[in-house]
Amino acid sequence: MLTNSTANDGAEPLAPVLFIPHGGGPLPLLGDPGHRLLTAFLKNLPSQLGNPSAIVLISAHWETAQATVTANAHPDLIYDYYGFPEESYALTYPAAGAPALAATVCELLDAAGIPAAIDPNRGFDHGMFVPLSLIYPNADIPCIQLSLINSLDPAVHIAMGRALKTLREQNVLVIGSGLSFHNLRAFAHPDAAVRAVEFDDWLVETCTDTSLSAGQREQRLINWASAPQARFSHPREEHLLPLMVCYGLAAEHRSAAELVFNDDMMGIKVSGFLWR
Template identity: 40%
Template structure:
């Protein structure tokens, strides 16, 4: 059974960078079995009803501005998988989760920037999934859990977002780490490793610096979705954590 994963996607320029985090992403495929398909929740696709992509071949969405010209020439023409998309909708509906398919949307940078580093050949079918910031944290976890059985069929489930993601607080010249960002992530690590769902669902009131680290929840939600998909043995493992611009966290969590 494949674990599920949370990957921080950082800034779009991560695709062009060479650091310890991108090294982990670039070597991931060589160190793990090749999945039959990838199911990815992206923080950059928000819908009020759970959406499931059903594209035949994905276009590439450049949902950012002001970055290197090279980024706007990159593509990730992954194929979709209509039968898997329909199965995912059925799994959601069996758990009372309303879901719809989307035949047109391409892959936003929350999806393709991570996938291009993990599997640059774009030779694995991809199903992209939306997030909904208006649900409770427990509901987010249950959405991920509804897909847990796919891991038994060698489907890789990924949440793409960021545990500390406050663009207004970024310090573009900083080479250190802000205390508040490290403090929030340390609290998060302790409660992920102990699989303390009660505390995690209440992170906004219990975690130090939560308001600074998570001013809006769309980038945090994929962590709970990936964790829910890993509900089973309930083992969380931090594979990497570093920071850019003082507080933008680049972390990878594995859930088994």
């Protein structure tokens, strides 16, 4: 049982929902100075997350035609990055899979009219194993991944999250793993830091401002591309969509998130959010 979650009308406490920036490839695990603050944040997260019985993680690095869930009981790692030091291709994260939980996730999605499938063979990509190696280094919590849908429709991803809201009652921690800024070519742009802050400020306000209703917040997220510097910050939205799933999952109980990280990563401000 999570002892630090908010109770739901006197029922069992709800597991938190978390969106994290996962950094650049394996760099958070390689001592990269540009990831120092992010690495420290990820290492210190367990004190805010309680003791989940399992983890469902939505990674920016897996897209499918329909929602798909990993059901490999002993997942391998997918080193889906290129040009990094040799040791980054020998990293391990031996967490068990959770086939029964994968089946439950599929059932919940199907019941909400969102077609879902099981992938019995896929392993964990770096959007999963890099941050979890820092958050839960003992790899002793069963984990599954849930894909993005390659339509990249924000409303669909919010609906995916909404369909999974009862997972919180089962002590399942849901993590969206992406980045609040993801424009790799822009890191060298002279105005990148300033332009990124414009979008980040909008995103922080959208996710945390308690004066916004849930409906207002959802419409802002659905129409995120009209925000200041939106397409500069996200030429393609796959790194933002895990946040949409998290919002959908958490919003019925509490639509406003807590800002738990808002600091520098490789010269760009990025943010992390927690719902509890």
